[in-house]
Amino acid sequence: MAGRTRRGAATYTLRDLAAEYEASPAFEAHSPNTRRAYQTQITKAVDLLGKFPANDVLASDIHHLLDNEGWGAASKNLFVAVIANLYQWARRRGKASIEPTKDIAKFKTGQHEPWPLDVLESALSCDVPRVRLATHLLYFTGQRIGDVCAMRWGDVRGGFIHVVQQKTGKRLSIPIHSELQAELDRAPKLGLFIITRHTGGKISDERLRRDLQVFTEGQGAKTVPHGLRKNAVNSLLEAGCAVAEVSAITGQTFAMVEHYAARVDTRKLGGAAMLKFERSRK
Secondary structure (H helix, E strand, C coil), rough: CCCHHHCCCCCCCCHHHHHHHHCCCHHCCCCCCHHHHHHHHHHHHHHHCCEEHHHHCCHHHHHHHHHHHCCCCHHHHHHHHHHHHHHHHHCCCCCCCCCCCCCCCCCCCCCCCCCCCCHHHHHCCCCCCCCHHHHHHHHHHHCCHHHCCCCCCEEEEEEECCCCECCCEEEEEEEEEEEHHHHHHHCCCCCEEEEECCCCECCHHHHHHHHHHHHHHHHCCCCCCCCCHHHHHHHHHHHCCHHHHHHHHHHHHHHHHHHHHHHHHHHHHHHHHHHEEEEEEE
C-alpha cells in the first residue's frame, strides 16, 4: 500500500475521483437521503484509500477493509455498492478503467422484523405523544421513517395524506384510517410538520428512531421503525387487500409487497379471501 501511494503521489487519486463525483450532476440527481448515505461511505473510502491512485485500487484492498473494519453486513454491502457506483461513473468518463468490486459477493443481512403485535398495540395507545403519533403514521401509512418525518399538516387534505417518497420520488395519496385520523385530531400543531421537536421544528430521522427504540426496549423488544412497514403490509393483506391495493398505499413494487408478506398470517388471509368469495356468490 505504501509503495503504491508513493508511486501515485502525483497522479489522479481516489480522493480526486470522489471529489469530482460528489460535485457532479449524477450525484446531485440522487435523493437527499441517498446522497447522505453515499457521502458516509465515500468518506470511509477516502479516509482509508484516498491517497491511492484511482486505477491502483484492487479487489484485495476492498476485501481487506471489509474483513478488518468491523462493519456490519448491511454497511459492507452499502460500501461495496457505493464504490461500484463511483467507479462506474469514472469509467464512463475515462477517469478510471478498473472494476475493483466486480467479484465481491453480497453479505447476508438479517431482515427488518415486524413489531410484535403486543408491542405495536402498546405503542398505539401509549402516553408518550411523539411515540404514539409516530407509530400511527408509520403503521397506518406504511411509509419509511424519513417520509413520516417529512409529513406536513398541509399534506393532510380531503381525507388523504399526500406523500412524495424521498427514496423513489413516487407520489402517493394515502386514505387516512379512522384511527390515524383520531390521533391527528388530538395532536397539537406546533409547526409545519406533523411530528416535531419540542420547539416545533422538524425532527430528524435519527432522533425519532431513537425515541421509538427506547420505547420498544422498555417493552422488552428490540425493533426498528422499518418493521412497522412490514406490519402495515401484513395487516393490509390479512384484511383481504390485493397486492396491487397494498402497493397503492405503501408505494412498493408488487414483488416487494410479496417479499414483505413472507410472514403474513395465512389463516387470516384465507378467511378474508373466503369472505370475498362468499360475497361474490350472492
